[in-house]
Amino acid sequence: MSRLQRTPRRPWFLAWRWPVLLAAAVVVALSVLASGGAQNMTEGGYADPGADSSRAERVLNEKYGTGSVNFVLVAWADQEIRIPQVAAAGRRLAARLAAEEGVVDVRSPWTSEITGLASGDRRTALLTMRVTGDDTTADRTARRLIDDYSGSRAPLHVQATGRLAVNCFAEEQGQRDLVHSEVIAVPLVSVLLVWFFGSFWACLLPLVMGLIVIMGARAMLGTLAQFTTVSAFSLNLITALGFGLAVDFSLITVSRFREELGHGKPLVQAVAATVRSAGRAVVVSASVAGLSLSTLLLFPVPFFRSLGAAALAVVVLAGATATVLQPVLLAALGHRMARRPHPSDGGTGRFWDGLARAVLRRRLPVALGTSAVLLLLAVPFTTARCGFVDDHWLPRGAAPRTVAEQARREFPAMRGSVLNVLLPAAPAGSAGAAAAGRALSALPGVASVRGPSGTYPTGREPVPSAASSATLTGPAGTWYEVATAADPYSATAQRLVALIRAQHLSGGPVEVAGETAALTDMKHTLGARLAWSAPLAAAAIGLLLFLAVPSVLVPVKAVVMSVLSLAVTFGTVVLLFQDGLLTRALGGTAMGYLDPLMPVLVFCIAFGLSMDYEIFLVTRIHEEYLRTDDNDHAIAAGLRHTGRLVTAAAFILVAVMTTLAVSGLVVTQLVGVSLAMAVAVDATVIRCLLVPSVMSLAGRWNWWSPMRRGNRRIVATDTSSGRLDE
Known part of the structure; x- marks a missing residue:
């Protein structure tokens, strides 16, 4: 009989550790080689090519040799511009511009009888023109014009403005902001991880995962930019998103691994249990984020499609590093990752226990009061006005x-x-x-x-x-x-x-x-696509949650909670940016409107991010409910087990997104603050107050599912042993 016994199969994270590590090294090397593609990015791709206005613009360019003005030069003189010497210089300037490749319909007070191109004191002239070509070509032409014509051209002094000049400045500022945000983000996250883990190795592993994903994100965007229009703004956003998600997923995995070691499990069993529990939650969370971000691909706007493709790839990369590479590294590092006693552990546990008991005792007032406050904060979004990003969104002095x-x-x-x-x-x-x-x-x-x-x-x-x-x-x-x-x-x-x-x-x-x-066309396009894409994404995410937690109510509640969290975020953004409560403090002015692309972008990203903590909490509550068959006990235990961990994860993600607020561009500040706000609201008010109170009110209805039969077997997970007991 002993001859028939087979040697137990080695876990995959031991059997495949060298191929996994080799694959990771190859990915890093390829990312370094492909990272140079960022130079092909441009500040454009924000229009719908199929819109009526875009078609009209193309006809004007191709058949009439003109179009809407997108580049302007302002020329100042110490004397009146009609004086022969100044006028001659002005005519030479206009003639040289008209001869530039890609420049059409140059108008100036010296070469055109159109009124309004000279200032009231006759010392300033306006030169308007249309720069033709696609976004990349127009961007390069505008840069050449700025370099060649800006500055002193005696007797004139010339400076550039207009749509393309704004785009060029925004791209350069974005590159500077990217360096600044990374210089802030990495040390800040390191400090937070040391505070949470109290261990060098436990702190280092999430940082390594984050840096790998950042490199992958840049390589993906650089590669994509060689084939299609990719906005330079996406580099800042994808870098922050990739780093935040990677650290977030890694934090969840490392914390569960340390918990399993703390229960006395051998190393291999601890890693296996981590993969089964935290790994499953990470897969569900990454899938939800991926589904939400894939909604961007449904919009006929190049900016959205390139960003959606890159963000989707980044989510896959972050999920893969957390579920494939990290278990291999956990097995290699072993007990060096083990948890050390933390002075605040006991107090933290008592805090979450006390909070859970307080919420469950007053579940109806908490649910109603919290909902009322959140709805009130969302009201300002009803006053939102739309307008594109222009010079008002640049820093003072630009x-x-x-x-x-x-x-x-x-x-x-x-x-x-x-x-x-x-x-x-x-x-x-x-x-x-x-x-x-x-x-x-x-x-x-x-x-x-x-x-x-x-x-x-x-x-x-x-x-x-x-x-x-x-x-x-x-x-x-x-x-x-x-x-x-x-x-x-x-x-x-x-x-x-x-x-x-x-x-x-x-x-x-x-x-x-x-x-x-x-x-007008962009508002119509976004409204028409959102009318069916948002419900489709919500239904797909709800189905995914249903498969993870067999319940009808839990997925519906999760979607509603995320929408409520986003409504609060948008209402706050209107106050902070459109009405100027924050932009003035950051050195800008009240915008008076919001770019219609930004709420859609924030919705698609934040909807998936705000689901993360809901998933971590609800899956733990479901695990406890299967073990105890007691709804309120499961809610309290779930909040206690995930409280400190999810708060730390959210705090780190908020810190990463907040680094975007140091940008000199209001549009980057808006996205960073919006995402940080969505995560903060979901991880605190929604998760700590609204979710527990609503789930307590729902009772056993939380776990009702038409797929369950009356003679079903309850499978309980023994969190101390890692076995499944029937």
Whole structure:
């Protein structure tokens, strides 16, 4: 009989340790080689290529040699710009710009009769132009123009602003911020890990996991940037997200390993038990985060798709390092990872016990009161207004912002907006084109309309002008510049876009380009996609949670709690950034609006992150319920076992995300503060108060499932031995 006995199979983390370590080394080496691809990233990809405004912009570029102004030079002189010497220099400047590759429709007070390009004191000139090409090409052209033309060009002094100048500054600032955030994040996380673990090796392992994921994240983004548009902003976000998730997952795994060693288990059994328990929770958590982030792939915006693909890969990498590489390292380090007595252990346990008892005794008031406070904090989000990131989002003193502010003071046209209305079916000079010009000039909110026949007074025949050139006509149609004094992101300007598109002009389609039209289209695109993608993602995540914890109520509750946490986050963001409570303290100003891309981005990332602690808590509560069959006892035990661990994990993730708040860019501050807020609210108010009180009120209904039969067997996990008892 003894000959028939087989030698027990070695655990995979021992049998495969060398291949796993070799694979990890190869991944690190490849990451170092591929990290140089970050130079291909650009500050762009924020528009929907299929939107009406994007199509109109392409037609204007390709067929009319023009488009919406995206690059502006402001030239100052010590004398009036009409003085011969200054005027000659200005004409040379304009001619040189017009000859630049990728630059079209250059306008200046020296070469165009369009009014409004000279300041009131005649000492400042405005040069507007369109830089053509895709985001990467336009970005490179703008950088070349800034380098070649900014500075003193006697008798003129020239500085750049406009959409592309803002993007270039943002990209450079983002690279500086990335270095600063890493310099802060790594030492800060190290201190927090030492405080939590009290051990060098236990502190080092999560840091190593985090650094591996950071390197992988950069390599993935660099590789992706060689094939598609990747925003430079994503590098900051993905680096912080990857580092935070890797440390988070590693912290959960190391803590459970130390707990198993503390129960007296042999090393191999402790690692195996850790893989079964914490490893399962990490897999579920990474899957939820991956599902949430994959929602970004459903939006037709290059920025979202590249970020979603990279974030998804980072989540997979963070989950893989925690569930594959880390068990191998735990087995190698062994008892050097063992827990040392911590002075606060007893007090911490008593705190969580006391909190659990207090919440369960007053479960209904706690549930109602907490919900009321959270809903109240979410109310400001109903006042959110949308607008794209522009010079207002740059730090005070940034050249594009300073120049833009001065231009708005000296040039009234810079305080309003211009819509380019394209009529492909109306040939220039036709009755239809003339009628369209008159109809456009009669619309409410329109300040002026310029077409090929001249400038149209309100609803009347055009006044001929030499400024109305052939550039306003095309092979088979024409277009008009419709100016309004309204801010491009104001409700007035957006209503004007809707009015123009509702017109039946010249019997053909009416296409509108410009910042306001792009904003209107983006809001429509995001709303239409969110209407079905958000419920789809919530259902998929709920199904995944149902498979992890067989219950109908628990997944529904988890999704509702995450949505509530995000609503609080968005309400707070409106107060801090749109209304300026935080931006003023950080050296900026009240934005007055939020970029519509940011709430969607934060939702897709934070929804998965906020689920993490819900999963860790609920899976532990479920484990205790299977062991004791007592709902309230399971809730209290789950809170006690996960309290210190999850609080520390959340604190570290909040610290990592908060490092984004040191950025000089308000958009980076907004994302960092939003994610930190979502995690903090979920890990404290939601997890400590709302989840226990609601689960206590639900009682045994927490664990009802239609898949369970009356004669089911309760399988209990013996946490002290690691065996399954039936």
